[in-house]
Amino acid sequence: MLTGLALGLVLCLAVSLSLGKYPISLKEMGLVLRHGFFRNGGPYPGHLQLVANVLFDIRAPRLVAAAVIGAALSLSGAAFQSMFVNPLVSPGLLGVLPGASFGAALGMLIGNSWFQVQLLSFGGGLVAVCMAVFLAGIYNGDKLTVLILGGIISGSLFTSLLSIVKYTADPTDQLPAIVYWLMGGLSLVDKETVAYTALPILIGIACILSMSRYLNALSMGDEEARTLGINVRVVRLCLIFVATVISALTVAIGGLIGWVGLVIPHIGRMLVGPNNSILLPTTALVGAIYLVLVDDLSRLLLNVEIPLGIITSLVGIPFFSIIMGNAKQGWK
Numbered sequence: 206m207l208t209g210l211a212l213g214l215v216l217c218l219a220v221s222l223s224l225g226k227y228p229i230s231l232k233e234m235g236l237v238l239r240h241g242f243f244r245n246g247g248p249y250p251g252h253l254q255l256v257a258n259v260l261f262d263i264r265a266p267r268l269v270a271a272a273v274i275g276a277a278l279s280l281s282g283a284a285f286q287s288m289f290v291n292p293l294v295s296p297g298l299l300g301v302l303p304g305a306s307f308g309a310a311l312g313m314l315i316g317n318s319w320f321q322v323q324l325l326s327f328g329g330g331l332v333a334v335c336m337a338v339f340l341a342g343i344y345n346g347d348k349l350t351v352l353i354l355g356g357i358i359s360g361s362l363f364t365s366l367l368s369i370v371k372y373t374a375d376p377t378d379q380l381p382a383i384v385y386w387l388m389g390g391l392s393l394v395d396k397e398t399v400a401y402t403a404l405p406i407l408i409g410i411a412c413i414l415s416m417s418r419y420l421n422a423l424s425m426g427d428e429e430a431r432t433l434g435i436n437v438r439v440v441r442l443c444l445i446f447v448a449t450v451i452s453a454l455t456v457a458i459g460g461l462i463g464w465v466g467l468v469i470p471h472i473g474r475m476l477v478g479p480n481n482s483i484l485l486p487t488t489a490l491v492g493a494i495y496l497v498l499v500d501d502l503s504r505l506l507l508n509v510e511i512p513l514g515i516i517t518s519l520v521g522i523p524f525f526s527i528i529m530g531n532a533k534q535g536w537k
Contacts, residue, residue, distance in 0.1 A: 310387070
């Protein structure tokens with residue numbers, strides 16, 4: 206299964222490289238790659254320079270970003286669902302997505318630096334989750350329930366703050382940019398953005414994959430996990446931190462892309478079952494393929510680019526409605 210999905214992702218990326226407003230044939234791609242490998246990076250002959258620019262400067266960074274974002278959102282969703290033993294949990298549970306969205310909108314309001322927008326987006330997501338964890342720590346009761354309620358409060362607060370930012374933004378310049386960015390999109394992704402953000406996301410993905418056996422124990426319940434010698438609090442906080450970091454980084458790259466972290470883990474669970482050792486890598490690969498295909502639709506359906514968040518919502522809502530009846534069966 207995993208080998209087939211990995212090959213499917215490679216094939217999907219190769220085909221997607223050739224798709225776009227400037228179509229590129231597989232022969233041209235082969236010539237560009239052959240020239241790059243055997244001519245030591247010298248100037249490309251004829252029109253191949255234009256083909257190389259489209260491939261390496263525009264499409265490749267964008268497709269890598271789509272695959273990394275899809276894998277990160279799907280994997281963090283699967284981790285949250287197993288951690289909280291709840292099939293309706295997604296990366297937005299603890300307020301990370303509203304916090305990151307507020308940070309990005311604030312960055313657009315107070316400055317024009319794209320790096321500043323990404324940094325504030327990442328910081329906003331972390332602050333939102335820290336607030337949820339802090340609220341859970343000061344109240345008594347079932348810690349899991351209090352943590353989820355803390356996430357709801359944190360998410361609502363940052364959603365309100367986001368509304369204030371949008372209300373005070375310049376309606377002719379800043380507000381359209383904020384609204385468009387919040388709908389999700391990869392049109393601003395470049396090689397530098399991918400280089401700065403893909404590596405920490407991949408490290409976070411590797412960390413979650415390495416903790417699959419702890420997630421298996423947590424999915425049986427806290428008491429059962431403790432009997433296995435697991436420090437439930439420490440493991441849960443580590444998983445929350447890593448899943449939050451990679452989710453916030455996806456918002457910093459491509460804006461708010463919803464439904465991926467909720468729907469894709471269910472597809473993975475229906476394919477391979479609830480064992481996180483196989484579920485997590487399956488979910489990551491399915492999520493990567495899914496968002497690469499969504500990005501293809503975003504670029505090709507109309508003459509103008511459709512925000513990714515719109516497509517993932519239009520696909521995710523009816524799809525989740527259909528599979529909802531099978532979700533419980535796949536969870537067992």
